[in-house]
Amino acid sequence: xxxxxxxxxxxxxxxxxxxxxxxxxxxxxxxxxxxxxxxxxxxxxxxxxxxxxxxxxxxxxxxxxxxxxxxxxxxxxxxxxxx
Numbered sequence: 001x002x003x004x005x006x007x008x009x010x011x012x013x014x015x016x017x018x019x020x021x022x023x024x025x026x027x028x029x030x031x032x033x034x035x036x037x038x039x040x041x042x043x044x045x046x047x048x049x050x051x052x053x054x055x056x057x058x059x060x061x062x063x064x065x066x067x068x069x070x071x072x073x074x075x076x077x078x079x080x081x082x083x
Contacts, residue, residue, distance in 0.1 A: 017070075024070040031062035 038055035041047065 020070045020072065024066045027062050027066040027069060031059055031066060034058050034062060 034055065038050065038059070041050055
């Protein structure tokens with residue numbers, strides 16, 4: 001019964017799309033905060049205390065999540081509406 005209720009909420013609603021977009025915006029803000037933190041650490045301490053490649057890896061992962069989460073949520077809703 002709970003699955004039927006969940007299907008009813010997600011099939012005829014744009015809420016999953018908005019939730020995916022909200023998650024994408026959250027990941028974008030996290031990526032910007034990471035970039036700002038790494039840049040300030042580099043400018044203040046000359047990169048001391050930063051692991052080589054860690055900041056770039058985290059930034060790249062957060063940006064890719066920003067792109068993928070809204071896309072997957074949109075595709076999931078489109079497939080739910082078709083079936």
